[in-house]
Every structure is written in structure tokens, then in C-alpha cells.
Amino acid sequence: MSEKEVNTIFESFKNKRILIIGDIMIDAYLWGEVNRISPEAPVPVVAVRRRENRLGGAANVARNIKALGAEPVLCSVIGDDFKGDEFLQLLEEENMPQHGILRSEKRVTTTKFRVLGNNTQMLRVDEEMTQPLDDADKKSLIRKAKELIKGHNIDAVIFQDYDKGVISAELITESTASANEKQIPVTVDPKRKHFMDYKNVTLFKPNLKELKEGLQTEFDKNDMDAIESSVDLLQKKLNCKMLMVTLSENGIYIKYGLGENGKAYSEPAHKREISDVSGAGDTVISTATLCLSLGMPPADIAAIANLAGGLVCEEAGVVPINPEKLKKEVLKIYNKL
Numbered sequence: 001m002s003e004k005e006v007n008t009i010f011e012s013f014k015n016k017r018i019l020i021i022g023d024i025m026i027d028a029y030l031w032g033e034v035n036r037i038s039p040e041a042p043v044p045v046v047a048v049r050r051r052e053n054r055l056g057g058a059a060n061v062a063r064n065i066k067a068l069g070a071e072p073v074l075c076s077v078i079g080d081d082f083k084g085d086e087f088l089q090l091l092e093e094e095n096m097p098q099h100g101i102l103r104s105e106k107r108v109t110t111t112k113f114r115v116l117g118n119n120t121q122m123l124r125v126d127e128e129m130t131q132p133l134d135d136a137d138k139k140s141l142i143r144k145a146k147e148l149i150k151g152h153n154i155d156a157v158i159f160q161d162y163d164k165g166v167i168s169a170e171l172i173t174e175s176t177a178s179a180n181e182k183q184i185p186v187t188v189d190p191k192r193k194h195f196m197d198y199k200n201v202t203l204f205k206p207n208l209k210e211l212k213e214g215l216q217t218e219f220d221k222n223d224m225d226a227i228e229s230s231v232d233l234l235q236k237k238l239n240c241k242m243l244m245v246t247l248s249e250n251g252i253y254i255k256y257g258l259g260e261n262g263k264a265y266s267e268p269a270h271k272r273e274i275s276d277v278s279g280a281g282d283t284v285i286s287t288a289t290l291c292l293s294l295g296m297p298p299a300d301i302a303a304i305a306n307l308a309g310g311l312v313c314e315e316a317g318v319v320p321i322n323p324e325k326l327k328k329e330v331l332k333i334y335n336k337l
Contacts, residue, residue, distance in 0.1 A: 001335075003331055006334075010069065010327060013069040013290050013294075016293050016294075018154070018155060018289060018290070019145075019157045019158070020059075021075045021145055022076060022159055022162065022189075023163070024055070024058045024087065024101075025112060026083055026086060026087055026090070027055070027114065028111055028114065029114050030114070031051070032046040032048040032049050032050075032115075032117055033118060034047075035047070044117055053086060053090060055090050056112060059090075060282045060320065061285060062094075062096060064282055064286035065286050065290065066096065067322070068323050068326075074097075074101060075101075076101060076141075080104060080107075087101075100145075102140055104137050106134060106137065107133075108128065112126050113125040131165050133166060133168065145171060145175045146174060149184065150182070156186070156292060158285060158286070159188045159190075160285065161190050163192065163193050169197045176198075180200060185202040185203070186202050187204075187288065188203070188204045195210065198240070201238065201240045202242060204234075204235075204244070205244045205285050206246075208245060211227075211245055214234065215233065231253065242256040246281065249269050251306055252266065252303075253302075254266075256298040270310050270329075286321070287309075303333065308321045311325055311326060
């Protein structure tokens with residue numbers, strides 16, 4: 001793939017509008033230095049030097065989509081609380097639309113507090129509600145999602161599921177049906193609760209742990225025969241066109257097409273200085289979805305998404321992909337082929 005072809009791909013991202021449905025949150029960071037152990041308990045004392053709030057969860061997918069040049073549209077529910085105000089302020093600062101965000105007096109805005117000392121995560125504290133939305137909020141969210149799919153020139157839909165209660169089986173079914181009617185691709189980064197509800201989607205992307213939990217099976221992470229048979233089984237159960245599994249240090253595997261017409265491709269992991277794996281899945285699904293929206297071949301989708309997920313693991317904290325770094329990596333790997 002030439003530099004001109006790669007530049008064309010990244011330029012084409014700028015014409016895309018991606019709807020992200022799922023659990024949104026704030027990633028709150030306390031950065032500091034550790035020089036001593038507390039006299040009160042055998043724990044490190046972090047002297048705070050900096051505080052920072054970032055868009056997290058499905059909103060980190062939106063950050064990745066925006067970093068790659070496309071327009072993200074978030075659809076979710078936050079609390080009618082102070083953290084909800086902070087979340088909307090972060091959206092404003094990132095120049096992202098707010099019209100897909102609903103507020104509920106019955107919810108709290110999910111916040112993950114991370115304490116980092118000497119650039120190492122020491123502690124995480126979660127403030128959240130994980131019970132499902134009540135009927136009124138659920139119906140409002142379904143209406144909003146279908147409205148966005150039908151009337152806002154959406155090029156692809158991402159379900160970003162963190163099991164925090166926003167996503168329901170009804171939301172999945174009705175939104176997917178609306179997208180399929182308009183021939184809009186639907187991609188999924190799943191979690192356990194609704195794992196088997198994502199039927200008739202375009203691309204389903206679990207990691208290896210989620211694949212095993214979803215099928216209630218167990219096998220060694222290096223057993224490719226077991227991985228391939230599990231992927232084949234799940235693809236049939238979900239009736240999805242593509243099923244892509246992230247395999248951590250073993251790279252990525254994608255199966256596309258059903259039955260005898262099905263084909264598979266695997267891409268090894270690339271050597272990295274791993275700093276933090278947080279948010280890597282968000283980056284993979286974002287990159288894969290944009291590539292899919294361009295109609296790229298499945299093997300190229302998996303290869304580029306694999307590179308993107310690896311790159312963000314080199315950074316501390318949850319960060320979006322750097323498009324210039326990704327371009328260079330894409331050129332490097334394709335020139336070796």
C-alpha cells in the first residue's frame with residue numbers, strides 16, 4: 001500500500017459520521033509522585049501534581065473517531081448531577097455534539113477515578129450504577145437512537161458495551177434493525193450480559209476472555225483450532241458478517257462470510273513497550289469501524305485496527321489514537337508484505 005493510498009484512506013475518514021451507542025463515563029485522573037510509604041498503613045503516598053478529566057467508556061470511542069478525522073455522535077444516558085455537567089462540558093471542549101445525550105434523575109454519571117504515582121496506576125475507584133435503565137429512560141433512549149440512525153446521515157453504528165446498564169436487548173434489536181434497513185454497518189464491542197443479543201450485526205469484536213465467557217467454554221489462549229471453532233460457532237449463532245477477536249499478545253483474528261464461503265485472517269501482535277492497556281479495545285473498534293465504513297477488505301480492517309490498538313498501549317492512561325503515528329505504522333507494515 002503506497003503512501004498516497006494510505007493518505008487517501010485517512011482523508012476519507014473525514015467524510016464519515018459515526019453513531020456510538022453505549023455506556024459513557026468520565027475518566028478522572030490524579031497524577032503525582034511517590035516518595036514514601038504512609039505511616040498509617042502499608043500503602044504508597046501519592047503527592048498530587050495534576051488533576052485531569054477525560055471522556056471515557058463509549059465517549060473514548062468518540063474521541064478515537066474524532067482523532068481519526070470523522071464526526072462522532074454519542075447516544076447514551078447520564079445522570080442529572082454535577083458529574084453529568086462536567087461530562088457535557090468535556091463534550092463542549094472536544095467540540096462534540098450533545099443532542100444524543102439524555103439526562104436522568106434516576107442515574108449517576110459513571111466516573112472512574114485513577115490515581116497514578118510515578119506514571120504507574122496505583123488505585124482505581126469507580127462511582128457508578130450498573131442496574132438497567134428504567135422503562136421510561138429505556139424507551140426514550142431507543143427513540144433517540146432510531147431517530148439518529150434514520151435522520152442524521154450516519155455512516156456506521158458502534159455499540160460500545162461496558163455493562164453499566166444503558167444497553168438493553170430491546171435497544172440492540174431495534175437499533176440494529178433500523179440500521180440494517182438503511183444498509184448502515186453495525187459494529188459491536190461487547191460485554192457479557194448482552195453478549196448473545198447482538199444478532200444480525202456487521203462486525204462483532206470480543207476479546208479472547210469475552211469469547212470464552214460468552215460461549216461458556218475454556219481453552220488455552222494458544223490453541224488456534226479452538227479459537228477458530230469457537231469463532232465459527234459464535235458467528236453462526238449471531239448471524240454476523242464478520243467476527244474479529246483481539247488476542248492480546250497473540251494479535252488479532254477475523255472471520256468473514258458464513259458457511260463454505262467463510263474466510264479467515266490472522267495478524268500477529270507487534271512488539272511494543274506496553275505502558276497501559278486501558279482503552280485499547282475502544283481504539284480497535286473505532287479504527288475497524290471507520291475502515292469498514294470505507295468498504296475496506298476484512299484483512300486490512302483487522303491489520304490496521306490491530307496496529308492502532310497496540311499503539312495506544314504505549315501511552316499512560318486512556319488516550320485516543322494518534323493518526324500520524326498510525327499512518328507511519330500502516331506504511332511500515334504494508335511495505336513489508
